[in-house]
Amino acid sequence: MNLIENIIPMKEKELKHFLGNRKSEEIEWDEKTKQTVVKSMLIHIGSPDSKLRDNLIYHTFCQLIMENKLEKHFLCELLETCLSDQFLFKGIGEKDTDSVFTRSFTSLLIALILYQDNRDDFLSVAKVLEVKDKLISYVNLEKDVRGYVKEKGWAHSVAHVADAFDELVKSKKITQSNYPEMLQAIFGKIYQTESVYIHDEEERVIVPIVQMIDNGLEKEVLETFIKNIRNELEIYKKKLEEENYWFLVANCKNFLKSLLLEILNKPSVSSMQAVVIQTIKEIY
Secondary structure (H helix, E strand, O other): OOOOOOOOOOOHHHHHHHHHOOOHHHOOOOHHHHHHHHHHHHHOOOOOOHHHHHHHHHHHHHHHHHOOOOOHHHHHHHHHHHOOOOOOOOOOOOOOOOHHHHHHHHHHHHHHHHHHHHHHOOOOHHHHHHHHHHHHHHHHHOOOOOOEEOOOEEOOHHHHHHHHHHHHHHOOOOOHHHHHHHHHHHHHOOOOOOOOOOOOHHHHHHHHHHHHHHOOOOHHHHHHHHHHHHHHHHHHHOOOOHHHHHHHHHHHHHHHHHHHHHHOOOHHHHHHHHHHHHHHHHOO
16 A cells, blocks of 8 residues: 555545544444545644644544554554655744644654554564654754644644654664764754743653653763753853843753753652752853
């Protein structure tokens, strides 16, 4: 099966009517219906209609994948399509355009497929490493970091890709040697200078970081990233307008405070707690 070329998808209104008028368990998921509905959901995954995109398409993907209604070969092809320029990288570099919905909800779908692989082990090590590389490339290039968009609902690209990174970190096919480059990419989204995150982005970003800690990440590696925040701020201060600099400071402080709350009850990283507290003091 070829998800993109061989199936004629439903139009948005048709898909919304189909998904909106029945629950997933009420649909007869024969092969033809499955292929048509899945391709239609994929084609419209970035619809600016939040009810279709978030309430119907994403939640139907959740049900299909978590209830094992999509075969492994189906999920492999779905993942391949997600990683393409038409989906994860669609309109990459744009800001304040609707293309962010495609990128952001594609990363959520990737997270779902990785979640299923963590349960059923159907992806090769090479493919998981490719996903890691593609997600790092994507997050480094993503410029649209809006959270909730008026009249169109959640974009939340930073939070959604953090979910995908969390599933990567949980994968047995990812090793601690992969953590530094993933940390580098995640930390890159903390240095947001055009606005202050207000939709709990920093809390979502911390989830994969804490998972790395639980998996045995050497604390010195993360401490180095944390200590470097002050140096980064000094560099940015020389080239930013004052308002943008203070946006950045707020984002860094909020991240550090959220991280501190997450690691307070982890005796194994008590020295890291001191590093976080000292860094917060230094950037006030």
